[in-house]
Amino acid sequence: MTDHHLLVHDGTFARVTDSGDMTGARGTAPDGLFSRDARHLSRWELSVDGSPLQVLAPASRTGPCRPLTAVLTPPGSRDHPPACTVFREQVLADGALTERIRLTNNRPVPVTAHLRLTADADFADQYELRGDDRTYAKPGAVHHVEVTADGLAFRYERPAPQGVPAWLARTVVTAAPAPHTAEPTGERTAHSLRWTVQLPAHGSSDILLQVCALPSGADVGPPPLRSPGDVADRLAADRAAFTDRAPRPHDLTGWSELARACEQGLADLADLRLTVDGADGARVRVPAAGIPWFFALYGRDCLLTSFFALPYRPELAAASLTALAAVQGAEYRTERQEEPGRILHEMRHGELAHFGDVPYGRYYGAVDSTPLFLSLLHAYTQQVTDDALARRLEPVARAAVEWMFRDGGLGDRGWLVYSSDAEAGGLANLNWKDSVGAICFRDGTPAEGLVAVAEAQGYAYDALVRTAELARVSWGDAPYADRLAAAADDLRRRFHRDFWMADDHFPALALDGAGRRIDALASDAGHLLWSGILDAGHAAAVGRRLMEPDFFSGWGIRTLAAQQSPYHPLSYHRGSIWPHDNAVIALGLARYGLAEETRAVAGGLVEAAALHGWRLPEVLAGYDRGDHPSPVPYPHSCSPQAWAAATPLALLTALASLPGGAGSPARADSSLPDAGHERSRLAPDSRTPRPVPSRG
Structure with a gap:
């Protein structure tokens, strides 16, 4: 070979x-x-x-x-x-x-x-x-x-x-x-x-x-x-200006393997930077999604990548926000899912996109890019303790909120929803698990109609809470802030009522067009911990369930729990293991104080990185650690991939928030807000970073 x-x-x-x-x-x-x-x-x-x-x-x-x-x-x-x-x-x-x-x-x-x-x-x-x-x-x-x-x-x-x-x-x-x-x-x-x-x-x-x-x-x-x-x-010289400056991973942790994975991640992020037009025509460098298939601007990918890297390289967040603001939806264009206020899913420049042979020249088919944009805008403002960008992008943010209520479905249906765009040549699902059949019942039956995926509701909740604080603190609009905060509280209450499956002690993957709970047990539930939509009891139940052997392979948490009918270890979204998915989950586990679970996820991923030359690929096969001495590759995986490259940085942040910590920059919890959002998250964080103890 x-x-x-x-x-x-x-x-x-x-x-x-x-x-x-x-x-x-x-x-x-x-x-x-x-x-x-x-x-x-x-x-x-x-x-x-x-x-x-x-x-x-x-x-x-x-x-x-x-x-x-x-x-x-x-x-x-x-x-x-x-x-x-x-x-x-x-x-x-x-x-x-x-x-x-x-x-x-x-x-x-x-x-x-x-x-x-x-x-x-x-x-x-x-x-x-x-x-x-x-x-x-x-x-x-x-x-x-x-x-x-x-x-x-x-x-x-x-x-x-x-x-x-x-x-x-x-x-x-x-x-x-x-x-x-x-x-x-x-x-x-x-x-x-x-x-x-x-x-x-x-x-x-x-x-x-x-x-x-x-x-x-x-x-x-x-x-x-x-x-x-x-x-x-x-x-x-250009790369060193990005990778070699403080904060440096080796200065933040005594876990040398994690530091090594972080350093490789920074090197890959440096290579994946793509120059695009930002707001007001300025040229900015954003993290492209991945090589070979996704070397372009992707909304969800660059937003989550920027979240993971925020405490260490906040300029990626600023670039991503301004680049996506520059191409925010401005009109109704069904063929590319564009709607006013909606944040981009992807932008392609190839021949087929140019001639409309594929719809991805400027494609808005994502249910989650818009709330993630709002959350990152607040998190960036908190991280740099400067609201200049938040004030500059206030019209963009307000338009994004309006999209969530008007076209996104929060206003008339109570949830962020989408319908498949596959018949028009677009994506089958408009969440991060976008492949055909990825959102399915436990027996493998695909979801139909307007779909409300669980993690998008969590993102919407977090976006409303964060934007309410921007409105109150940065924009000086208390009535608007009150409306958003009330909407967030209502969304959280209804989510527990409608998504929670009491017999499984676990949330549904989604609600379908008929309002039925799509009952497959999936990793998306871990994103709910990151967004904070679950109360402490439900969050603890989810976190511990994700560490059971049918979910946790020893290398990471599978996208779909094994032993269910649709599970396949080589399926793109129905049994594989995605490092970025695990990073979001690790941040959520740490947020709710689930220290043992956080360290287990981090340990599996860091060992997987070590066996891949310190570079985590986009996705791994879902086989159990006992099946093979190293993670089995997924045959179509991109590498390097931006959010996989940033995953070790997210693990460093997650560990830093635990007792005994991992050491991290000040205000590293900008991507780990306190559960319940009780304190003002624009205030500087007074916690002192501590080094990670070496593994004994």
Whole structure:
């Protein structure tokens, strides 16, 4: 099996094999150079003297942001070792892959090497690469390639109907020295660049290459050609400004494994930062959701990621809030679920979104992004003890509250509700468990009609309480604050009455359109602890039930308790284990003082991180710890994924709030408000951070 390696920077990523090649792979693990949802380089295959290269040392880095380096040779034997060795360095920045190929002569006499690099750009949209058997018509689409003086220029064009801009995506390959020839391979637009390299005895020769992705609408050209080392130095400085400043995880905890996982999480969050337009046109850097499938602005993902990182890197929250404010719903557009005041679910920039072949260009199909936005606005205000952003975004926040009551369903139905958007080509469910069948009864029957999922009611409650305090303290509107607080109290009272399943001592997953309790036992209940909608007795019952073996695998809490009919350990949302889901639950457990349970969840996740190179993936299979000595991978998982990367930070915050603590920055409980919301949460927190004891 070939391993793959990632290079990531500001909305562009490259996925290469051990040798540094790209093969045009599709399905669960596509390789190539990707920017704005399109594959701008699908083939990038190196050979010497007509032979594929053997890997002596697979692609690896010597440190953060250093070039990815592989050592390769043509075929050889013990008695006839290869004449030359290839050292390959690759780095990515500013939408461009930069590569240096160094050929070194291993012999004491001059050698002539014939180097060939085959390149192609299929410009495939990511939705075409997923391997889910979907196909899309592309009338009039044309691929071009031009041989230039120093490389190749690929171009992909698709005409547009009136009123829609035409599509023009480009990829520019530049080489120094220029290739001696560039010849078509006969496979669509693929070309082979060839160099004849004269190597002196034990000498070397370098070829410097750049592949620049220029998405449709890009108004800039390729950056200057630079060495991989120069590019890496600039990237390292930018990343260090994010990862290396205080507070640093190792200064906050004596649990070295947790600190290590936190540091990897910060490094991944640095790489996943995506530059987008914020409010008033300012450019801000938000956490993109994940690689490869979700490298874009996602409302729910960036809001929860920002919550987890808030005590440590609050600028992510400020960026996410302003970016989502800039694209808040302004009108009724059924095809993309847009409604005035609604907060975005996702924003895509690929060809299929541009032409409306998928509805996700600007898609608002989320029941929970809007209340999470309101909660994060308050939490950020509390964390930084400055309400300037809260005052600036007051109109946005009021519009979001209005959406919850008007279109979200709180006003006329009493709950935040949604209906499936699957028939229109959108999402089957509009909560975080958005896959088909994820919201189901215990026998596996899917929910129908207007669905009120439990965790969204908790988010709504928390949003109302927090926004009431913003209204009272930051906006000076006491009557509005009183109305929101009263609505929150009423929602909490009705939730206990209508969602609680007395025989199970557990809340329903949701209510369906007929008002029936959807009785599957699911991890969503743990989110109710985080939001504070449950009273202490019900919260304790939920927290302890989630730690029973049918939920807790030893690595984490499953999305659906085992032994139920719809449970499957390899289902996306009906039995798998999501680190971010567990992070929310851990914060909730800590909030209600369930210390043993909090530490158990943290321990399982930290050990899982250690067995994944300290990087938690998006999702793990739901198998029990006794089934295999390490967590079983989920085959379609994204990695890195923003909210998984931020999960160790949430664990650090959760542990810090317990007696004996984990150590955390001041006011770390901005994402862990006191149960019942009795105290003013805009007031600074007087608790003193304490270090986490080492595990004994």
